[in-house]
């Protein structure tokens with residue numbers, strides 16, 4: 001498979017996010033981390049850096065980044081937080097903001113997110129609010145963050161009321177996706193990222209979904225199929241973001257599976273033992289397809305096909321696969337009512353008319369959603 005708009009640079013693929021004077025590159029390739037120092041001195045001469053990371057990633061990849069920055073003479077400070085979704089919290093935010101302020105970095109200096117989507121969302125938010133906006137670079141280290149969260153500028157933290165409810169749009173100046181770091185990623189986290197990758201097929205690119213059905217084992221194994229799939233996912237996201245940066249319309253398609261998925265994550269109290277984001281998205285995408293079938297919009301065979309593929313790669317596809325206490329429909333509806341797509345009290349869901357034929361439905365009957373969930377949980 002090839003994708004014409006993914007430009008190929010020296011040893012790496014390049015995807016550009018077109019946002020006028022805030023446009024930026026996504027560089028995708030192996031072994032980019034050891035060259036970060038040179039890259040920074042050429043793109044951001046004289047800038048100092050605060051590297052925000054988590055303790056797992058720090059143990060595996062921070063030394064490579066530090067060695068490269070030191071060699072290039074870039075002054076940096078490393079800030080470590082605990083790994084996991086609970087770090088995307090008020091406590092995580094306070095700690096990270098104070099730590100950046102302790103460094104005395106200026107607005108023109110850089111915040112670097114070195115980690116998965118949790119670190120990317122938190123560090124991006126920190127960069128967006130410190131001194132009313134510092135420059136920001138994403139170095140995503142999970143599949144999920146390489147194909148989704150590092151691109152597009154959604155940043156923020158969770159609240160007890162729900163996912164990502166506190167945040168802002170703050171675009172990075174650069175995204176460097178070193179595919180070599182995925183070699184250390186546990187399979188469960190790789191599969192969680194794969195859910196967001198499959199999402200692009202299910203939104204509006206059925207050919208990509210069919211390609212993934214045929215090539216997913218190679219994507220999991222690594223090599224050129226993986227890079228191709230990452231680049232194609234980034235291009236899909238870059239196109240949507242360029243057309244609708246602030247989610248006034250079609251960007252909401254990227255939320256396929258998220259209205260249900262975020263409610264499930266809230267119900268599971270952001271406990272990674274029970275559910276991680278990509279798994280919530282996998283179950284949420286199945287629910288979105290099943291709900292579309294129930295509304296008479298979609299052929300049940302499409303849902304069966306989606307479930308079969310997600311199961312093949314080892315993702316959960318049903319609420320009953322989440323360990324711990326079974327959720328109730330009322331609690332899920334409370335989270336759904338706080339969804340950011342709610343407008344004048346109307347629920348918005350991403351529904352589908354077929355394989356890769358998703359659309360934004362702005363007026364969904366909450367009673368129909370609750371009845372659907374009540375039946376699923378019976």
Ligand SMILES: NC(=O)c1ccc[n+]([C@@H]2O[C@H](COP(=O)([O-])OP(=O)(O)OC[C@H]3O[C@@H](n4cnc5c(N)ncnc54)[C@H](O)[C@@H]3O)[C@@H](O)[C@H]2O)c1
Nearest residue numbers: 056083084116117118141142144148149154181184185277
């Ligand atoms: N901003 C967006 O557009 C966007 C998009 C999708 C998801 N998200 C957010 O992203 C988060 C999920 O991201 P995630 O799945 O990357 O989770 P994560 O950041 O928690 O990373 C998952 C786990 O992998 C570990 N890890 C990271 N890189 C590693 C590596 N190279 N080797 C070994 N271990 C590694 C982490 O320490 C963590 O334990 C959620 O909070 C979700 O809401 C945001």
Ligand SMILES: O=C(O)C(=O)C[C@@H](O)[C@H](O)[C@H](O)COP(=O)(O)O
Nearest residue numbers: 148152154163164251254255258340
């Ligand atoms: O970038 C987007 O837009 C997305 O919706 C991507 C999602 O995969 C991601 O999980 C995002 O953080 C969800 O955004 P939210 O606005 O529903 O919190």
Ligand SMILES: [Zn+2]
Nearest residue numbers: 196258277281
């Ligand atoms: Zn997501």
